[in-house]
Amino acid sequence: xxxxxxxxxxxxxxxxxxxxxxxxxxxxxxxxxxxxxxxxxxxxxxxxxxxxxxxxxxxxxxxxxxxxxxxxxxxxxxxxxxxxxxxxxxxxxxxxxxxxxxxxxxxxxxxxxxxxxxxxxxxxxxxxxxxxxxxxxxxxxxxxxxxxxxxxxxxxxxxxxxxxxxxxxxxxxxxxxxxxxxxxxxxxxxxxxxxxxxxxxxxxxxxxxxxxxxxxxxxxxxxxxxxxxxxxxxxxxxxxxxxxxxxxxxxxxxxxxxxxxxxxxxxxxxxxxxxxxxxxxxxxxxxxxxxxxxxxxxxxxxxxxxxxxxxxxxxxxxxxxxxxxxxxxxxxx
Numbered sequence: 001x002x003x004x005x006x007x008x009x010x011x012x013x014x015x016x017x018x019x020x021x022x023x024x025x026x027x028x029x030x031x032x033x034x035x036x037x038x039x040x041x042x043x044x045x046x047x048x049x050x051x052x053x054x055x056x057x058x059x060x061x062x063x064x065x066x067x068x069x070x071x072x073x074x075x076x077x078x079x080x081x082x083x084x085x086x087x088x089x090x091x092x093x094x095x096x097x098x099x100x101x102x103x104x105x106x107x108x109x110x111x112x113x114x115x116x117x118x119x120x121x122x123x124x125x126x127x128x129x130x131x132x133x134x135x136x137x138x139x140x141x142x143x144x145x146x147x148x149x150x151x152x153x154x155x156x157x158x159x160x161x162x163x164x165x166x167x168x169x170x171x172x173x174x175x176x177x178x179x180x181x182x183x184x185x186x187x188x189x190x191x192x193x194x195x196x197x198x199x200x201x202x203x204x205x206x207x208x209x210x211x212x213x214x215x216x217x218x219x220x221x222x223x224x225x226x227x228x229x230x231x232x233x234x235x236x237x238x239x240x241x242x243x244x245x246x247x248x249x250x251x252x253x254x255x256x257x258x259x260x261x262x263x264x265x266x267x268x269x270x271x272x273x274x275x276x277x278x279x280x281x282x283x284x285x286x287x288x289x290x291x292x293x294x295x296x297x298x299x300x301x302x303x304x305x306x307x308x309x310x311x312x313x314x315x316x317x318x319x320x321x322x323x324x325x326x327x328x329x330x331x332x333x
Contacts, residue, residue: 039065040064041061051136068085074301079162087132091113140242142242143192145232148189156310182221192224202236215274220249
């Protein structure tokens with residue numbers, strides 16, 4: 001396991017703190033040009049009212065474009081669009097000699113274009129990126145489907161969420177826009193599939209609209225867990241609130257940071273304070289807390305082929321005895 005202090009070992013830093021601007025949103029070319037410290041909350045605030053969005057929007061507001069490119073970014077829509085870096089059409093890079101270049105997949109810097117993703121900032125300084133936009137609708141129609149059984153059964157439920165078993169995977173009406181699964185213990189999980197829906201559809205009589213972004217609402221992973229008791233159900237969530245459904249609780253990390261923060265009285269009175277800034281938490285952690293996280297706590301992203309999901313679940317449970325897992329896996333065709 002990598003020590004949590006690995007970032008403190010850097011020998012020098014370049015201050016890019018001013019590079020946090022959206023430079024252009026071009027709805028004709030369907031391109032957003034942004035600087036590397038633009039975060040997901042910032043860009044969705046600007047794009048969603050225009051009924052456009054990044055194709056891959058990471059769930060936490062504070063995740064930045066630069067981090068998602070130089071590390072990696074994945075979302076519930078990645079089975080359609082790929083990783084976050086797969087939606088980028090051009091990078092503006094400052095090279096080691098001070099030269100500023102624009103790298104695309106078919107210009108003289110195409111090798112740099114393909115090398116930048118996952119490079120951890122080692123090849124140059126990213127100063128802007130041009131990213132594809134897609135057309136969206138006002139709501140996400142989300143279906144919650146509980147699955148019980150072995151880890152292999154849960155994995156199969158996740159796999160079945162991507163497309164119907166009849167093999168009609170080329171029919172866009174049968175392939176969801178978003179897929180996410182939460183596994184709460186080795187025998188129970190909730191599969192979620194989302195499709196964009198218009199305001200007119202969402203407000204039809206009998207449909208339930210759930211604004212999950214309000215500060216007093218139950219945390220999203222706890223809300224999804226109710227499907228284990230009441231069975232499959234469908235609701236409509238405002239699109240931007242769906243994008244950032246895990247922001248307030250940082251998945252289930254919020255429960256570890258403030259054990260009482262999911263209680264109704266706290267959510268109602270002080271829920272607007274959530275989430276605490278991750279950067280602030282890191283800066284104020286004492287050595288004892290850091291050591292505890294290093295010894296007892298694992299936050300790990302895995303990218304595995306879809307047919308290996310069952311094996312991956314069994315391996316993680318066997319090696320780490322994990323109680324809660326959240327999976328947004330992507331199989332590159």
